[in-house]
Amino acid sequence: MLEHGGNLRAAARRYGRDDWIDLSTGINPWGYPIPMLAPNAWHRLPETDPALVEAACRYYGAVQLLPVAGTQAAIQALPRLRRPSRVTVSAPSYAEHAQHWRRHGHTLHLSSYAALDAAVDASDVVVLCNPNNPTGETVPAEQLLDWAARLTRRGGWLVVDEAFGDTAPGLSVAAHAHRPGLIVLRSVGKFFGLAGLRLGFVAAEAGLLRELADLLGPWAVSGPAQSIALAALNDGVWQAVTQARLQSAGRRMDKLLSAHGIAAAGTPLFHWWPQDDPQAFHEHLAQRGIWSRLFLDAAYGIRLGLPPDEAAWQRLARAFDEWRER
Incomplete structure (x- = not known):
């Protein structure tokens, strides 16, 4: 099988953590609330x-x-x-x-x-x-x-x-x-x-x-x-609220990456950029419990999805600061 994001079990086996922030996919972290199902x-x-x-x-x-x-x-x-x-x-x-x-x-x-x-x-x-x-x-x-x-x-x-x-x-x-x-x-x-x-x-x-x-x-x-x-x-109401939320979160990710000199491309749901030594950056994030998507083929670089909450945003920002200061 080809490798894809979302493989947290592999991350846990390698790094031995259980507090992961999974940014390795482009899946909306605020998913649709599951309704009660008919029997x-x-x-x-x-x-x-x-x-x-x-x-x-x-x-x-x-x-x-x-x-x-x-x-x-x-x-x-x-x-x-x-x-x-x-x-x-x-x-x-x-x-x-x-x-x-x-x-x-x-x-x-x-x-x-x-x-x-x-x-x-x-x-x-x-x-x-x-x-x-x-x-x-x-x-x-x-x-x-x-x-x-x-x-x-x-x-x-x-x-x-x-x-x-x-x-x-x-x-x-x-x-x-x-x-x-x-x-x-x-x-x-x-x-x-x-x-x-x-x-x-x-x-x-x-x-x-x-x-x-x-x-x-x-x-x-x-x-x-x-x-x-x-x-x-x-559910048109949920869709409209979610569109606005994702657009806002996408702009926040743009701002965070730009503050660290990263010109990323992507969608509101994910951002990708070519990274010098992406393996080292991927490892840097993983050691801090942040699982990113590493690309080593034609899309040589890093992809990040959206953090699910404020604590995750702050943890990601600290990881970027520590990378810059290393």
Whole structure:
């Protein structure tokens, strides 16, 4: 398996602490409050609830969606729905995309965001994250729709992973994903802080959604996950308050990093920057019980999520001060 953030057990084994501040993911630390669930959420076989799909379509602005057990399920399945193809995946990016297109016999090319436009005409499939994880790079919706049209004319696909798209809704192309050739992935885990729910959605043309549903099989999403997500997707008041809270916290992180000479990129939910000797900085934070995400590949640097409370903010600030004074 590829390494991802959130691996606190590994941190605890290595450093022997139990007071971790986990900043290794971009998950909202103030997640949606879990409502009381009806008993049949646990008892019944979890056929897809049409009310969940309707709520998700309203929230994401999509015409049609398929609920899946986290966008990871779709990332693993989509390469199995095409014959061997020329696939370009943006890099650096969420590494699972490239892993699974390569695994299923496709010819894989990795491309920087700057080179994606040229790659479109040499590819059958182009895959990117928007906003990108971990670098925060973005592509305007108009550009994505142009790429999708060019690929569709040759029977190709544009796959856009919008897992971190909730805080930048103007970038989304989910409203157009009922057209052939455009596939959009959305996640309940990041903005709603419900990563453990394992729930995401795929927006695409109806025929492709049927193929994907057949491949994933019946009861792909648990009943409790559907009930909780239905409440979250319908709760506009919580969403508005959370948008404001995340934007404010993102600005606070910008200010903290800038005060230490760090020009970071990212989203309100996470910040990434190229760091000289990132292993030493990662170790410095870990010794203080702060778990960050270390990147040693094309995204050479450090990514931090948001601290959950004031004590965690102060502890992070002290760690930065001590790094500067070392």
